[in-house]
Amino acid sequence: xxxxxxxxxxxxxxxxxxxxxxxxxxxxxxxxxxxxxxxxxxxxxxxxxxxxxxxxxxxxxxxxxxxxxxxxxxxxxxxxxxxxxxxxxxxxxxxxxxxxxxxxxxxxxxxxxxxxx
Numbered sequence: 001x002x003x004x005x006x007x008x009x010x011x012x013x014x015x016x017x018x019x020x021x022x023x024x025x026x027x028x029x030x031x032x033x034x035x036x037x038x039x040x041x042x043x044x045x046x047x048x049x050x051x052x053x054x055x056x057x058x059x060x061x062x063x064x065x066x067x068x069x070x071x072x073x074x075x076x077x078x079x080x081x082x083x084x085x086x087x088x089x090x091x092x093x094x095x096x097x098x099x100x101x102x103x104x105x106x107x108x109x110x111x112x113x114x115x116x117x
Contacts, residue, residue, distance in 0.1 A: 036061055040083025051086035054078055058088050068092030069115060072100055076115060089115050 033046030041048040043062045051065035054077050068076030076092035092115045099108040
């Protein structure tokens with residue numbers, strides 16, 4: 001079995017390769033880049049980054065992260081720095097000790113209050 005040999009060479013940081021006998025030369029860029037990010041990540045220039053604190057992203061794509069919902073004037077929070085802590089609205093919560101009042105009286109969360117779908 002005869003193997004085809006490939007010729008590689010670099011010019012100005014671009015890798016070129018060619019196959020022998022009547023093959024065209026193909027240009028391959030040195031760096032590849034992202035065009036879409038998984039849930040919990042957002043696109044920053046050409047790279048995927050974990051969503052920032054107090055945000056989430058529950059879809060795949062190039063869109064940005066969504067701020068956690070507000071309860072009255074208090075924004076929800078997220079914990080942790082991994083994408084699994086930022087890939088759903090259910091990762092958002094109102095902190096324990098947060099107090100509110102309404103027409104019926106005042107109340108305070110004794111535990112973190114997580115959002116649900």
